[in-house]
Amino acid sequence: MTQKPSNAFIGASWIALLAGMTAYNVGLWNATMPLNEKGYYFTILLYGLFAAVSLQKTVRDQLEGIPVTNIYYGLCWFATLSAVLLLAVGLWNATLTLSEKGFYAMAFMLSLFAAIAVQKNTRDSRLDGPAAGSAAEPPLPRLD
Template sequence: MDFLDNVKHEGENQKAKRREGEPTAAFKGAAWVALLIGTVAYLIGLFNAGMELNEKGYYLAVLIFGLYSSVSLQKAVRDKEEGIPVTNIYYGISWFALVAAILLMAIGLYNAGSIILSEKGFYGMAFVLSIFASITVQKNIRDTQKARERK
């Protein structure tokens, strides 16, 4: 019975360490793993692709642009929701940048004659996974910081 009591006590200690509003370690870990899997898979696919170097550069730039714009938009939306001043121009540019990144990816894949359909699907899914995971990681970082600032 001592073993079960110790396990229960350990679980209570873990709960005590995590503050109210802070995401669980499992959720934070899952978000980071999803970001790494999506981004690394995309980059490995690009490295092994038989496309021209300028095409590879295009897809790399779109990924970087998409990751940055998604984090920027998440921050702008969250700031606005929390009453932190966000200019309308920055808010609008953040939305425009993310939509532009997604459209650039979609248009690039649609017009890519050197990529077979399954590869197009792979790049699309890895891109979407990376974008979604970057938003989640940014949210987790912000939630953790806010929870730790509360006393």
């Protein structure tokens, strides 16, 4: 049985996500690197966020007995790890100070962690909501 997350944890998760993403993007905006390099780092952030949320969902689905194919599960792990690796390689080869490299790495990891927490909170809140078919939430239409 899943407990509904507290409003404080939901708020903290959203604040962490917005803080991480905002800090990372403000850092990119103010950086003195070429536009194509800024685009690389921005794309890695978006890729990493999507991959981390997708991985969290597949892990959670498996724990709840919802079928997940092994290929998709493996792709989620590959995507998440490759996003972190691509950021690490980019920062390793960047002509940034160590403090700037650390800033981007920490803002990136905060964003990934917070995205997972926000997705978990959203799912947990929805699971504890009104039952499907009740007056508050109409049943979903069949697609077959």
